[in-house]
Structures are given as structure tokens and as C-alpha cells.
Amino acid sequence: MNDGATREDSSAPTSRWFISAPAATDLRTLLRELKRRGVDPYVLSDVAPLGASIAQSLRQAIAQAETVLVVLGNPDQSQSTLFEAGVAVGMGKRVIVIADPDQDTSPDLDGLLTIRARPDDVEAVAYALAQAEGRLVRVTPATSAVEHALGSTQVNELLELLREQPMRLERTAVDVLKAALEGSGAVAVENPDPKVGDRLDLGVWSDDLGAIALNPLLIELKRTLSRSAVEQTLHLLQRSRMNAALLVYLDPPTNAEFREALRVPSFPVLTISLETLLERMRASSFAEVVRDLRNRAVHGRAYS
Structure with missing residues (x-):
């Protein structure tokens, strides 16, 4: 067992991060790096209660997180993850976006901390996460508790x-x-x-x-x-x-x-x-x- 694995096993998680990513995304490198940094990462299937609706499970999963990490791939695969980013912003969660360097991102994500890297690029992800530490801020909810008519x-x-x-x-x-x-x-x-x-x-x-x-x-x-x-x-x-x-x-x-x-x-x-x-x-x-x-x-x- 190498030193990196030993540190990962001995580190006590300091915060919980919900990871939103397309189903086919290989998250192993990203999850290992997060755990090495003392983060407890999880995906929807890890915490979704049996018998609950997807929407209910998603909201509960995001509510349990201190930070939401959104992984964007190509546009056809990123629709649900982009929607989940909006849910997280609406709930006032801290949001980080990992976006493929070769893909354009939606202007709706402007203002969010965005990492330009592939989730399997360990050096790029490690460097970006290191730069992100200390810069995470809680997003002010963009929605009020009760909607209203436009007038x-x-x-x-x-x-x-x-x-x-x-x-x-x-x-x-x-x-x-x-x-x-x-x-x-x-x-x-x-x-x-x-x-x-x-x-x-x-x-x-x-x-x-x-x-x-x-x-x-x-x-x-x-x-x-x-x-x-x-x-x-x-x-x-x-x-x-x-x-x-x-x-x-x-x-x-x-x-x-x-x-x-x-x-x-x-x-x-x-x-x-x-x-x-x-x-x-x-x-x-x-x-x-x-x-x-x-x-x-x-x-x-x-x-x-």
C-alpha cells in the first residue's frame, strides 16, 4: 500500500461533498483525490432511500452536502448535472464545477468556481482543488421561500x-x-x-x-x-x-x-x-x- 493510500485511509473526513456527474463518467481519480484531502464524497445512488422519487432523493442528497461538485462532460450527457447545479444554487450550497477544457459551459454557471480539467486528470484536478481551497463561498439563494406573480x-x-x-x-x-x-x-x-x-x-x-x-x-x-x-x-x-x-x-x-x-x-x-x-x-x-x-x-x- 503506497503512502497516498495510507493517508487516505487515516484521514478523518472534514466535510461531505455531493458529486453530480453523468452516469458514464469515471469518477475514481476524482474521488480518490477528494478523500486524500479529507473530504467524504458521495453520489446520488449512495444515499437515495429505496422507494423515494428521484426529485426527493436529489434534494435530500444536496441538503446533506456542504459542497456540491458538478462534473460536466459533453452537452448531451450534461443536462441532468446542469439541472442539479441549479438546484444546489437555489438551496444556497457552495458549488464547484469541473468542466471539460474542450467544451463550452453555460452562461448560467458564470460566477461559480469552475475547474477546467477532465475528472480523470489527477494532476489537473489536484492542482485545481488546491487553488480552490480557501476560495469557496456560500452562494446566496437565488430563490425566495415563496414565489410571486410578475404583475x-x-x-x-x-x-x-x-x-x-x-x-x-x-x-x-x-x-x-x-x-x-x-x-x-x-x-x-x-x-x-x-x-x-x-x-x-x-x-x-x-x-x-x-x-x-x-x-x-x-x-x-x-x-x-x-x-x-x-x-x-x-x-x-x-x-x-x-x-x-x-x-x-x-x-x-x-x-x-x-x-x-x-x-x-x-x-x-x-x-x-x-x-x-x-x-x-x-x-x-x-x-x-x-x-x-x-x-x-x-x-x-x-x-x-
Whole structure:
């Protein structure tokens, strides 16, 4: 047994770190280095209680941690980890990001301590962790305990911004949607995929969504509502660690039969147009709008 292993075994952990990483990531090097530094690292499967929902398990896992270490890989593999970073920020946890040097990171992670290294590069990880010591600060929660309505002034500004763009640009629509969510008191984290127009989905976290077992919530933005859009959203939901998704669209469905069928919402993929969502957020919080959509789906009530 080498000296490094001896120090690792004899060191008493000084803090607990939750490690969020894509399922296929090799974390052995990273975990050994953390343990050598006196950290007790764990992943979701280490602490998730049997029979609990993924969302509930995730929140409990993050709550137990002093620090959350988020490992980002390529964009297709990093969606759930980015969402978990947003949950951690919303809960006021200290967050460190390990990002592949060859991949772009989401602007939503700006301001977080970011390590540019691969998790299996022991020298880079060791150096970066050494630099990080003493620089960790607790993130001020970006969400209040209770969400709130936007009010007419902010809704009118967002609607004007949305309608003045030619062809209702999807990038603008994403910015409007994020502004509405954050203005209501939620934490919205965007997909790190750098290809604009390709899967512009968000992860949303708030205390109020947690109260209705929809925390975090996956949001997909589509230009047009269609069966394929619903199926794509369901597919993304099944790959994520979330219980439900909200499909927000810009244009109404063109098929009359499908449009009639959508009068009764379905679960776990709820649907609403962006303009309707904004209108409802004049007097209701985002979580209240989602709760109404879910209740209508559960009870099979059509929209008026």
C-alpha cells in the first residue's frame, strides 16, 4: 500500500461533498483525490432511500452536502448535472464545477468556481482543488421561500419584447421565458448545449415546485406544438431525473383534431403557449400556473 493510500485511509473526513456527474463518467481519480484531502464524497445512488422519487432523493442528497461538485462532460450527457447545479444554487450550497477544457459551459454557471480539467486528470484536478481551497463561498439563494406573480408591468414588457422580434426568434423566446421564471422567484438553468436552436430546454427549481412534487421541472421550448414535440419532450424527460416536463410553445398546433385533444392536458408532459403562460403570471406565480396545469391533467378537466 503506497503512502497516498495510507493517508487516505487515516484521514478523518472534514466535510461531505455531493458529486453530480453523468452516469458514464469515471469518477475514481476524482474521488480518490477528494478523500486524500479529507473530504467524504458521495453520489446520488449512495444515499437515495429505496422507494423515494428521484426529485426527493436529489434534494435530500444536496441538503446533506456542504459542497456540491458538478462534473460536466459533453452537452448531451450534461443536462441532468446542469439541472442539479441549479438546484444546489437555489438551496444556497457552495458549488464547484469541473468542466471539460474542450467544451463550452453555460452562461448560467458564470460566477461559480469552475475547474477546467477532465475528472480523470489527477494532476489537473489536484492542482485545481488546491487553488480552490480557501476560495469557496456560500452562494446566496437565488430563490425566495415563496414565489410571486410578475404583475402587469413586467408581463407587458416581456410580451412586447417577444412580439417585436421578427419570426419570433427562439433565442429571444428563451430569454423571455428565463426572465419570467426568475422574476417569479424560481431558479432557471439553461441546457449547456452551445448549438442555438437545438433543444433549448431549461431546468427550473423553486421551493413552491417542491411542495407539489415537481422540483426540479424540465421545460422544453418549441416553435410549434405538435405530436412530435410532445414525444421529443417525453423522451428527454425519461432521460432526465425529473418527474414532469412543461412544453412551452410559440405557435398553436395546426391540426384541429390535435388542438381539440390538447384541451385536456396530459401528464407528465404539460403544455402551454408562452404568451398564455405570461398572461397567467400577471396574477399567479409560475408554480401556481404549473399546479393548475397538473391538477387539470390529473382530474381530466379541459381548458375553457
